[in-house]
Every structure is written in C-alpha cells, then in structure tokens.
Amino acid sequence: MTQIKKRPGIMAAFDMEDAASAIWLAEELNGAKGNFAIKIGRPLEMQTGKEIISKVRDATDLPIIYDGKIADIPYISAKISEIAYDAGADAVIIHAFVGMDVVREVVNLRGGDVITVIEMTHPGSVECLEPMSETLIRNVSAIGVDGVVLPATRPDRVKHLSGLLSCDCGESETYIISPGIHAQGAAPGDAIVNGSDYEVVGRAIYQSDDPKSEAERIYQEVLSRLEKLEGLVESERSGGDRK
Ligand code: XMP
Numbered sequence: 414m415t416q417i418k419k420r421p422g423i424m425a426a427f428d429m430e431d432a433a434s435a436i437w438l439a440e441e442l443n444g445a446k447g448n449f450a451i452k453i454g455r456p457l458e459m460q461t462g463k464e465i466i467s468k469v470r471d472a473t474d475l476p477i478i479y480d481g482k483i484a485d486i487p488y489i490s491a492k493i494s495e496i497a498y499d500a501g502a503d504a505v506i507i508h509a510f511v512g513m514d515v516v517r518e519v520v521n522l523r524g525g526d527v528i529t530v531i532e533m534t535h536p537g538s539v540e541c542l543e544p545m546s547e548t549l550i551r552n553v554s555a556i557g558v559d560g561v562v563l564p565a566t567r568p569d570r571v572k573h574l575s576g577l578l579s580c581d582c583g584e585s586e587t588y589i590i591s592p593g594i595h596a597q598g599a600a601p602g603d604a605i606v607n608g609s610d611y612e613v614v615g616r617a618i619y620q621s622d623d624p625k626s627e628a629e630r631i632y633q634e635v636l637s638r639l640e641k642l643e644g645l646v647e648s649e650r651s652g653g654d655r656k
Pocket of ligand 1: 426427428454480506530532533534535562564592593594596597613614615616617
C-alpha cells in the first residue's frame with residue numbers, strides 16, 4: 414500500500430551532497446508539522462551511494478521517493494528501481510517518454526509506487542515533452558501508475574493535464590507532484606491550487622538557515638492559498654444560489 418497520501422503536502426528535494434546533512438534534515442522533518450515527503454536526487458546518491466536511501470529510511474518515517482529520473486530500457490529501468498525499493502524507497506521516479514513498455518515493467522515489479530515524469534519545469538520541456546504529454550498522461554493513467562510529475566512553473570499545464578487523469582471509480586487516485594517552487598520561480602501553492610498534491614521544494618528548504626521552519630512555513634503558505642481558493646468557490650456558490 415502506498416505511503417504517499419493524495420493530499421496537499423511538500424516533498425523536500427534532498428539534493429545536498431553529503432550524508433550527514435541529509436540524515437540531519439530527515440530527522441528534523443520527521444517532527445515537522447504538516448504533510449511531508451522526502452525525494453532523494455541523483456547528486457546526493459552519486460556522492461554518497463545508494464546506501465543513503467537506507468540511512469534516510471532509518472532516520473525518518475516519512476515517505477521516501479528515489480528520483481533517478483530513470484529512462485533506460487525496460488530491463489535496466491526495472492533493475493535500478495528494484496535496487497531503490499530494496500534500499501528502502503517507497504517510490505521511484507521514471508520518465509514516461511521512454512515508452513509504456515518501460516513503465517509497465519517497473520509497475521509490474523510491485524516493489525512500491527511508480528511516479529512518471531510527464532512535463533518538466535525547464536524550457537526544453539515545452540519543445541520536447543509538451544507535444545506528447547497528453548498521450549503520455551493518458552497512457553500512464555491507463556497502466557495505473559501511482560503518481561505523475563507536472564511543472565509548478567506552468568500552472569496552466571498542471572490544470573489541463575491533471576484533468577486527463579482517469580480512473581474507473583470516478584476521481585483519479587493518482588497523485589501529482591510539482592517541482593519548481595522558489596528557486597525555479599513558482600510560488601508556494603501555484604501548482605496545488607491548480608490540481609497538484611505535492612509541491613517539490615529543494616534549495617529553498619535545504620539551503621535555508623532553518624530548513625525545518627522553512628518547510629513548515631511553505632506548507633502553511635500552501636494551505637492558506639487553498640483556504641482562500643475554497644473561500645472563493647464557496648462565495649461563488651452562494652452567489653449562484655441567490656440568483
Ligand atoms: P529546486 O532546488 O529547484 O529543486 O527546488 C527541484 C527538484 O525537483 C527536481 N525537478 C524536477 N523533477 N520534473 C521532475 O521530475 C521536473 O520538471 C523537475 N524540475 C526539477 C530536481 O531534480 C530537484 O530535485
């Protein structure tokens with residue numbers, strides 16, 4: 414069963430390059446007030462080895478996502494994913510553009526959650542991923558992935574593509590994670606008010622003087638934006654009722 418709940422939260426990107434800082438922050442976030450998850454990226458893994466996943470696992474009860482942006486042939490993609498799950502990851506991030514045979518192979522491992530990248534935050538994504546992203550999201554949704562990545566830097570794309578997720582039971586259970594907050598220009602809440610579930614925050618948390626407080630502050634900022642939005646929807650509704 415997934416450890417990653419489909420509800421508003423912050424996914425802290427661990428892209429620092431030493432194990433001690435990663436373990437310290439994992440322990441700090443364990444006690445933080447809010448809904449948090451930890452995403453372990455390639456810089457940290459390359460500098461410290463795959464053991465960092467197990468070390469972070471020992472330091473926290475929060476869900477751990479291995480962000481290998483895996484994009485290899487099915488056999489190798491599954492092998493990399495299996496190593497990450499065995500080390501303690503609850504989820505892996507793989508690219509969808511490499512094809513549904515790759516996505517299916519990793520999903521069929523049943524080792525943990527599978528999150529697929531649909532569109533990214535950088536300009537090259539508009540050129541290369543946008544033309545095929547509608548097909549990608551429909552296809553990964555049909556396979557039944559647990560999560561998808563959509564860019565917080567393009568909230569209109571989050572809104573549009575999240576509407577294409579489908580499920581037999583009505584509302585999709587697939588969670589959406591969105592990077593791009595602060596360091597890449599998006600503001601906390603930009604993606605979540607448009608249908609995302611988790612906003613990924615890297616440098617703005619791990620490079621701050623007080624990462625735990627900063628993570629809690631960003632989480633609260635997201636909640637305030639959601640409350641404001643719900644207030645607006647509510648007043649729209651009551652305005653409509655009066656007509
Ligand atoms: P910063 O420091 O910019 O870190 O907050 C962002 C984190 O998110 C990852 N990232 C992405 N991951 N699709 C992804 O799957 C994207 O479009 C994307 N943009 C950034 C990045 O690797 C870092 O960990």
